[in-house]
Amino acid sequence: MSDHFIKELLNIEAEADNIVNNARQKAERIIADIDNEINLIKGILENKQHQKLELLRAEIVNLQMSEEEGLRNESELLKKKLLNINNKSMEDAVTWVVKHIYES
Secondary structure: OOHHHHHHHHHHHHHHHHHHHHHHHHHHHHHHHHHHHHHHHHHHHHHHHHHHHHHHHHHHHHHHHHHHHHHHHHHHHHHHHHHHHHHHHHHHHHHHHHHHHHHO
16 A cells, blocks of 8 residues: 555544544533533422422411311301300290299
8 A cells, every 4th residue: 555545544534533523522512411401401390399389388278277267167156056055945944934933
């Protein structure tokens, strides 16, 4: 083989090595960029999830407070109803006693 041909082959090989190395570096940069984007998206999604969880927690607290207030109101109504029943029974008993006293 001639020296010129060998030099040309070595130049082509060096150029091919450069192309491969450049492609490898470019691929590594692309992979790093993709990893950064994935981490950014992951962070955004985690923040959104955290915000939704906080909203759900607040809604649960509000629902619990509303339920507790409803139960307190219902309890008060039942107490009043029971007092009215007791008062009515007491009135009926007093009326019956007074009636029997006057009848005798």
